[in-house]
Amino acid sequence: MSKKPKKKTGKTISKNTKAKQARRKKWRVLFWKLALVLVVLFAGFTLYLDSVIQSKFKENRWQLPARVYAQSLELANGKPMTPTRLRQELELLGYRKVVKATRQGDYENYKGSFFIHIREFQFWDGQQESLPVSFSIKSGRVSELKNRESGKTLQMARLDPLLIGQFHPNRLEDRILVHSDDVPEHFKQALLTVEDRAFYEHSGVSPKAIMRALWHNVTSDGRSQGGSTITQQLVKNYFLTNDRTLWRKFKEAIMSVILEVRYEKDDILQAYYNEVYFGQDGGRAIHGVGLASQYFFDKRVRDLTPAQSALLVGMLKSPSGYNPRRKKEAALKRRNQVLKLMYDQKHLTEQEYQQQRETTLSVVNKPELKLSRVPAFMDLVKRRLQDSYSEDELKSEGLRIFTTLDPVMQRYTEGKVATTLTRIEKSKGIDDDSLQTAVIITSSQTGNILALVGDRYTDKAGFNRAIDAKRQIGSVIKPYVVLAALEKSSQYDLATIISDEPLSLKQRDGTLWQPRNYDRENHGQVPLFVALMKSYNIAMARLGQQVGIDTVADFIGQAGVDGKVRALDALPLGVLELTPIELAGLCQSLASGGLKIKPEAITAVTDNQGELLERYPIESERIASELNTYLVKAGMQLVVEKGTARYLHNQNPFTKFAGKTGTTNDLKDSWFAGFSGEHLAVVWVGRDDSTEANITGSSAALPVFTDIFNGLPTETLQLGYEENIEWKLIDSDSGLLANDHCEESVEIPFIRGTAPTEYANCEPEEAEESFFGL
Template identity: 35%
Template sequence: MYTPRRRAKHAKHGGPLHRFRMLIVLLIVVMAGLGFGYIFAAYQTLPPVSNNMRPAVSSQVFDRHGRLITTLHSDQNRLPIDINKVPQNLQNAFIAAEDNRFYDHIGIDPIGILRAIVTNLTNHGIAQGGSTITQQLAKNAFLSQEQTLKRKVQEAMLALEIEHKYSKKEILEMYMNQIYFGQGAYGIQTAAKTYFNKDVDQLSLTQCAMLAGLPKSPNYYSPFNNLKEAEARKNVVLDQMAKYGYITTAQAEEAKKASLELSQNKQTAANSETESFIDYVSQQVAAKYGDDALYKEGLKIYTTLDTEKQHAAVKAMRDLPDNYTDANGLTQPQGALVSIDPQTGYILAMVGGRGQDSFNRASMAVRQPGSAFKPFVYLTALQDDMTPDSTMEDKKVSYGGWSPQNSEKSYGGTMTLRQALALSVNTIAVQLADKVGTEKIINNAKKMGITTLVDKGSPNDNNLAMALGGLTRGVTPLEMASAYGTFANKGVHVKPTAIIKILDRNGNVIEDNSNNKADATRVMSEREAYEMTSMLEGVIDHGTGTAAAIGQPAAGKTGTTDDNKDAWFVGYTPTIVTAVWIGDDTGSHSLGEVYGGTIPARIWHDYMVSAVDGESTKDFSVPEGMARQARQTVSEQKTTTTTKTQKETPNKTETKTADTDKTDTSDTQRSKSQQADKNNKAQ
């Protein structure tokens, strides 16, 4: 007879698996208890929904010496409006852009949070944040902008309570009347008046979409500050409206093409000398802590600005020519100047234009650099076992049907790299790029702070035209100054910063960048940095940048692009690096007889003479084991080259000496490897 065998019992109930399960259960109980306790504590400190808002306190901005520059007033320009007077297009635009499930959720939206996570991970479409419109209202009306778990828990709790007490229409109305739209405008009615000089019920579809796109970043997307990005953001909102069925695709496309009809009484930048810098700092603070923190939390923002140097920068930039007035009422060409301490990365001065608008060209204008990009090529050559005294032949060369030419269409024969850089010889720069490899050059530029280079896809910058500054996009004056600062700082790049520290209304430090050297990256050896500096000193001593000479050790490089559309001078002393750019905003008009070695070099000179005044004059330090490299005289330079330009008077800054700084691409035949050549075979 079969007798089933009994399953063997464990010798002890306290075996390893059993103990592990008990540990997991215990951890879950403890974590749950802590979680409930944390939530209960957060609930206990919730502000009552009936209480409108914390008292607003203005924020203050100080310079590097602790002197007050300006106060960011908390007075709110607000004209509340009834939801029934808000056009449906505007309501739908906000919902499509910020919270498409607004009418379906209970104040918090788990589905929306998951969708936002997936969108951010896949990097497709518009990344709606996990916060609902109700949560944003709770945060803006009742809470601080601090990024803590407690604040997020309270935000969710308040959102649930608001949804319980108010209808969806009432919540949307409060939200639209609460949020900040930039230019000092709170609420949609004030925003409509500020940007379009209209009442909210008169707005067109394209205007509704633009307003709905502003809360994401009011300073950055303001059409008065950055029209191109404002248009792009508006188009994203229109696409969202079409995606969710609020408008048809045809309506969206029509609205994209429609004029915004911006108010002609726009709030332009004040004549304040520090306006560009203050806007730059404000955008950084708002992006990190929120607009309410910036305008209502009483922050004390200590910046890197040196007000004396800023005054000198504004004064120097008055040397811009007045060629014509464009359709927006702006005098062209515009210009920018940015000055940095290369050891700390502190931004000492920043001028973003003539002060006729709020577009900060120092940090936001992406323009072709021309031959101001060549130092990245020569640095890479030095890292490839060449020296400033290595020789190359200035001769006709061709690459896949493309023959780079010097501006005078003549050749100087054999010369050293030092001479070739001082005279900005195109053919040698291209030969060097071909020898060392374009990828290495791009990598060096990136390590030195240039973030706008394109190294993937088509077109891209991985081609020989890049050696002459022919880039897919271009560079900004701020990043060019920062990059050249690497040479001045003995091969170490320090990220630029405008903020030393920020205190909250109670004096607590919430940000401290006083040790900005923590962001330092060694890009080249001290020897390579010194060799580059000695070569760039030659540009000012006897090359294309003689107009920049300030009577003490200085190094720099000129840059002029095709048809003289952009002109640059970027240079440095041991303690200050400064970039100057001039160009037409549209990029379509020539500057005429303006080269990097003329007006930009003079502006650089005028600013730097003042900026270094009172500071101890010192030469660039020589690395241990190296001898100081003697500068070549003008007479020595003449005997080693037969180029037409150098035979002319190099010290007369208004002569054709600057022509070696001019781009010439009229007969360029691009090969496939030069597809990214943006008509910029510089200097």
């Protein structure tokens, strides 16, 4: 007989219930402990990832380098301009010549009439909005400048300046970092349309995009689709690897959210622009839209067309698969797909879509990727800025530097330097590529540096001869010896007689110094203007002794030479070492009428928001009277018209220049310094190793100067009327007033009341006896 089970009492039930509750409580406690641990671990991991993101951004990887701009071309009624000069500027700026200019960066040109849709730009003195202007060029000057839309007459309009270089965080890095403002709107529209239409809506990760991609991948015929946002792509490309693991995707999602919390959308987009991968150039990766734009189209990002933007965006899916140089058909098809998407999203009109779709890929042959277009000028700008800004500030804070460089003049000068030196070497039997040069062109009145060449090979960075090559300047110094004499005593004028007879001067070591003329001849008693015009060494050495070598040295120092000028007997013949830029500063005081003006390369510096940080105004100091400087300028005009620089006048007879050649005794260095009414230029030619090159100022530096200004429009030098100046016809032999029989007479200026009053004793030539002896 089986036993009946015992009936559970209330006491037993209570025990079991309590045990179960205890176990549940234990599991709950364990669960919450584990959850807390996981939360702590997750929080710690998140904080770690946050620190990784912040530290990476703080490395300045995406912080912007300083951007350096050339001067902007200003248009104003009456301003000198030629259609060729204007078209060259528009070409450099990437403006598009079209039939109907409807967008910023377009222009029309019908004979002498222009319509330009000027781009908006943040200048150092304020924001300039996009401006449609129309004008004509008549008789070499701008006229009828108007706002094309309103018809209003404009006082002035200026084109956006050319970006000529940047100071990169890492000079070895193959990137051209860009700011969001540099990227055209159509590139941004193409990118967001193709890669992340909800970019401004999601928080780093888009669940909707992920689900859409999963569904597509499951239902499609093997063609996969990604669901990553632009933020996720940026995180993967910069912070993570390309491993296809859940762990990497997990980190990517967390870091994307952190990135969105820490930084603005536009900051993320700007970082993406500079990080995105566009393929390989051999062993070198092409990162960033800035470098890709130059690499494929040889142009700046801001100048991309919608079709070019569509091609670059289309390449992101497969840079090698859509490489336009190797797979043209695939690249063209992909580009047109992107254009269609842009049209569907109403980013392009039907007309724009059809026009862009019909264009070719327009990919250039592989260009040489350069860090700077004008390395010598950029070197000068950087040195100038280092007085006020640290290396980090220049390379990371997005400073905007506005300079004085004239890009058209710079390009033209570079071309002439190369061809002229080659011609000189060939004509004089000099070894090929053995001559070097430096050229500086400034505004003759302001000292602003308009062009600068520091190497025969103008795109080559390295030794900057314009700034660093110190050489004896030879006879270029002679106008300052004359000016020192005029400043010291009223007994001197351009007709003062100076002896060009042999001179011996005892030196401190007991030796005798005996200067000689280049032609090895002595010329007796000569007027001062002839000694300057013909560059007579003995006469100038004697003038230096009469004025006082200490006086001459002090005056040259005050006129613009940094450091003490040594008072040597040979100083009046140019025994003084200067760099080309130092000589340009010295000559500036002659061109500007006696004002010491330091050549300047920078106009202003702003921060990356356009706030003005520093202006670089023109500073001047009078070192000589206007009247005495007037006399010396007239003497230097004679050097060009009748003296050692007459080659310039022969080649360019309709433009008046003042100038002076310079040659060292051993024919190592050739100099020419000259100026018109608008420009001043200094040219040096020689060899880096200072060996004899058998060149003079007239045979090397002068031809370079002449070739440059033969094709460079410049205002003629007009001395103009001065109330206290009077002009007299002077006999070149005696320095006295010329009569009707003086064959060698020249019109010379004098300070009123100082001109000679006696006439030269020029006898008429005896008439030849007739055949009959009558």
